[in-house]
Amino acid sequence: MHDLTAVAGSVPDPELPVVTLAELGVLRSVREPTPGGPVEVELTPTYTGCPAIEAMAADIERALLEHGVTEVSVRTVLAPPWSTDDITSEGRRKLADAGIAPPRGGAAPGSGPVPLTLAIHCPNCGSTETSLISRFSSTACKALRRCEACREPFDHFKEV
Amino acid sequence: MTHSQEARPLGGAGSHTDAAELDSPLLPLADDALVLSHRLGEWAGHAPVLEEELALANIALDLLGQARVLYSELGDEDELAYLREERAFRNCQLVEQPNGDFACTMIRQLYFSAYQELLFGQLAELGNPLAAKAVKETEYHRDHAEHWTLRLGDGTEESHTRAQRATDALWRYTGELFEPLPGPAPVGAVDWGALRAGWTERITRVLRAATLTVPESPQSGAWTAGAGRQGLHTEPFGRMLAEMQHLHRSHPGASW
Structure with missing residues (x-):
């Protein structure tokens, strides 16, 4: 099974x-x-x-x-509704490696309290100086952002 | 309109949709989502900037997803979307209003998404799985509309004029949103008074922040506005429906 x-x-x-x-x-x-x-x-x-x-x-x-x-x-099935917290830590790492900023929140199982991270890191250079271009991007689940440090636009898996 | 194929009456022999389901209070919600989805889809290729093109298509897709889930609960989704006549649609008149200019589309979006978020919020608490799923999406829709309302209202003289015109013109279609939809829970258990109060508070705050004037005119009219839930629709809806249903009716069962 x-x-x-x-x-x-x-x-x-x-x-x-x-x-x-x-x-x-x-x-x-x-x-x-x-x-x-x-x-x-x-x-x-x-x-x-x-x-x-x-x-x-x-x-x-x-x-x-x-x-x-x-x-x-x-x-x-719709219930319980899917949340970006359901993405595993391995999934988050792979998204970041592919140039897609993973959603904020969602701690790995057993890692204790959820660390509060408000900044969205640029998946290319790691800078936290990023700004929103559009809440809606190439797919329903992503927003479009730009890094102010390296000027690269990138997708961000937006939190739901 | 004439159609080449044999008509398949809803609730008739061979139909997958029971006539009783057409009285379900879920039907108006499904129709709202489908009709607004189609209207937003009309912006494809016409949006002012590329990012907005994507945003409107994304919102339309979310709405279409909602409509499909709800129609599937009631019967055959294709029948419900493509084979009903205008008078059988229960959507509010707000969502069928033509796109107009961008300000008109965005104010329509503001009025509707604020309503839908509050309605789905209540339905989610009452245990409706679709609402629990979709409320988080509608929050993004409402947020998007609010940002545009602020930018247009508090933008240039021209954008302010257009945003105010849209705010006033669409106001008469907002009263209908709060008419109770009778039927079984969860929709039958919605607190419409609280919904109206929450909506009014939110819209007033956004319009004021956008330097727009909250209309004082009636939110429904004796002549036409506010009877969509009873199947009476404004004139542009018939044309929209003809375009939307044409392919399915002309080529029954077609797929690709």
Whole structure:
């Protein structure tokens, strides 16, 4: 069972392929009610209208079928609502490495109180001198910012 | 309008949508989201700057997502969106108003997103999963509209004039937002008085900060304004609907 969860969770996000669906925190459950039978997957969208959800469902289905599963059904669930806090610390690191400033907040499990970080660091030079260009960017989940130090524009995964 | 395909009446044989669902108080909320989404989509390729093009498309996408979730709860989403006639739509008249100039679009956005955020806030507390999900998105929509209202109202003489004109012209469509939608909870349990008070307080604060005058005219009118929830719509809505539904009606079942 953990195996199937790992297979579904390792599918890359269609819009942000640097992170997996597990790291993004959108994979809610993978169940196999009867061994060897159909597999039921629950996914939650980052945003209500996220157009990537259908591609995610298709990619999960393909990955599980390639793994030998005979039947897959993917269901979208809204509750509890996805939050940027659901992105794992590994996911945050990968986003930053790809030039996307990760959302603020969201401590790694077991790390104690959430450190309050108000500044958004430039993913290119690390400066905290950044300013908002637009609250809405290339996808619903990102805002567009600019670094005042290195002048590079960059995406920021905005907090929800 | 004539259509080449056989009409599929809602609630009739072979339909996936029960007539009873058309009385659901969720339907007006779904229609608000769909209609405003379509209006905002009309800005694609016409927005004043690229960032705004992305912003309006993003907001439209959020609204479309809301509409799809709600329609799916009520029946077949394509039927509900594409095969109902004008009189069967329950959206408020505010969202169907034409885009006009940018100030007009932004004031419409301000009025509606402030309302939707408060409504979804209440519905989230009453346990509606979509509202709990979407309220965080509407907060961004409202924030965006507020920033533009401040910039336009407190901007140049021209932008101020246009923002005030839009503020006044759309005011008559705002009363309808607070008419109770009867039906089962959670929508049936909404405190509309509190919603109206919260909205009025917020809008008054934003308009004043933007150096705009809060209209003193009525928020609904005896002649047309404020009957969208009963299926009576303003003249531009029919044209919008014809454009929106044309492809689906002309090519039933088409996909790509």
